[in-house]
Amino acid sequence: MEPVILVHGGAGTWDTSEDRINEAGAACHTAAHEGRKILLSGGSALDAVEAAVRVLEDSPVLDAGRGSYLNMNGEIEMDALIMDGKTMNLGAIAVVKNINNPISLARLVMTESAHSFLAGFGAEQFADSIGYPRCDALELVTQEQLEIYLQSTSQDGKQKSGAINAEGLGDTVGAVALDRNGNLAAATSTGGTKLKYPGRIGDSPLVGSGAYADNQSAAVSATGHGEALMKVVISKQVCEFVSAGLSMQKACEAAIEVLQDRVKGQGGLIGVDNNGRIGIAYNTRAMPHAFAVSDHAVKEGR
DSSP states (O other): OOOEEEEEOOOBOOOTTSHHHHHHHHHHHHHHHHHHHHHHTTOOHHHHHHHHHHHHHHOTTSSSSTTOOOOTTSOOOEEEEEEETTTOOEEEEEEEOSOSOHHHHHHHHHHHSSOSEEEHHHHHHHHHHTTOOOOOGGGGOOHHHHHHHHHTBOTTSOBOTTOTTTTOOOOOEEEEEEOTTSOEEEEEEEOOSTTOOTTOOOSTTSBTTTEEEOTTSEEEEEEEOHHHHGGGTHHHHHHHHHHTTOOHHHHHHHHHHHHHHHHOOOEEEEEEETTSOEEEEEOSSBOOEEEEETTSOOEEEO
């Protein structure tokens, strides 16, 4: 079976004329390339999506890992989810700080703990217990995100009126893959929404919402307004559409229609089904993405 890797850099409030979206596209290209290398060498879909998302987390222009949005308190709190379509095992973390690559910690929750989802202090304690490297909080903060936070905060430390709703969509990152053995995997990682309330958890680490993978149907990663995406359990919805006979592309489009019609939500989806067919759909201004099939050239889109 021909391996497939597909990644996204978030369905957000992108300005397609700015350099930032070009940098996001370049990060997606690199992420797809790294995932493809693993697949072509016989690696698993799970390894491929983890490696691809790590590249995206390291990009300072994307809302995951380094470059994540700051919350109301000026802190970075991150969420991530990874899922194996073969076993349907998953690992998720939420509200974690001082972690360079949350997606790798999420995978370790799946493989090195008896649980599937850890949050906050417990997730950080788990990281320490297995020797997972921690970083200084400032290593994750970019100048751009610091300026956004400072501009939205008055001298007394309170948020300015209307600041919380500014640019409400996050630029969550994600990846889906199909390997040569016919196994699927999905992964999603995020820093959440700008100036969010501390402790807020969106769709990204929620199985069936932020991502889903099942060898019997498809692997999907979602992005956009988390409070809307979780209401329709959008990634699982895509897989249900595929199981019902829709093509991968039509399934993604149908799920975006459900999102828009039922909860007036905005977001985007990427997916690959168990036959290697891909789907890409969004109702936001843009969603940087890239994909590669077998050893063919990586293709980009926005």
